[in-house]
Amino acid sequence: MHELSIASAIVDTARRHAGGRPVSVVSVRLGGLRQVVPEPLRFYFDVVARDTECDAARLRLTEIAARLRCEGCGEEWEPSWPSFRCPSCASADVRVLAGEELEVEYIEVREEEGACIASR
């Protein structure tokens, strides 16, 4: 249910970068270690975007698989279950390489022909 808050945060971020121009795409990188569910996120995104620059914009989600690295033995793996111990040496000194993203990567905005290109 926090997808509502996260959708609001995504729309706010997109609007800050849109400079008043209508937004057609909002691209978000979503890591597998975040507990954010794509379907409700899309639903709330459409609701929150209504009557803003993001109205009817498409939410493009790129799901990023979790990737971990053992600082002890150098093993790198994609966990198939939420285990943060190294499968090869059992060390707890494990770093998250990928999977914690919840990042607005880019937006696409529509601009009138001949508009000032300085804003690019």
Place this chain on the structure above:
Amino acid sequence: MHRIKVRVVEEALDANNTIARANRDDFDRQDVAVVNLMSAPGAGKTTLLERVLAELDGVRAGVLEGDVQGSFDADRLAALHIPVVQLNTGHGFGGECHLDANMVRSALPSLPLADLDLLVIENVGNLVCPAEFAVGEDVRVMVCSVTEGEDKPLKYPLMFRRCELVLVNKIDLLPHLDFDLDRFLYFLDQVHPGVERMLVSARTGEGVAAWRDWLASVPGRERAVA
């Protein structure tokens, strides 16, 4: 009309994190250590606070109580004669399921920070959403009760990974349940290797002294880090 791509590369919750940092700066200025206490509904957060907050070895504690609606928990804690402020999240689509940094910020003027060493923020009961939202805390504590089942660390790994202490509550019920404690602790260790944990029963008082000592030592530890 043509389309242009605008590079953003910004964490979606940056705005929340910025407000959380502002909260934390305010807490630091007043020398108040802050605990974000989280759990599923009914795990025993309020009872575990009732058990210890009145006798924290001279540590002056207050509570910011987060609930979707009502002040049942705040009323219980106010009986301990400590400052308690209720924060209701019941707006929007049937009420927010977590506290965020801005809600906590809105409650700061109601809190007597100058008279506190420790503020416990009792989050809305929920194992998913509160884990995503920093509110300005120094440490996160979660309560997991044995009636919830031993698979919870695997089902809600984010919260189990983001806390510094796990209180395993209601252990007085273990003889009556199928809950496999060893299996739970194994799952917990996989999800958050080495995380500190305490086995407690708010009802019988077992393990509660260790929890009280841990909580009473938070302000001193945070001062040492600062």
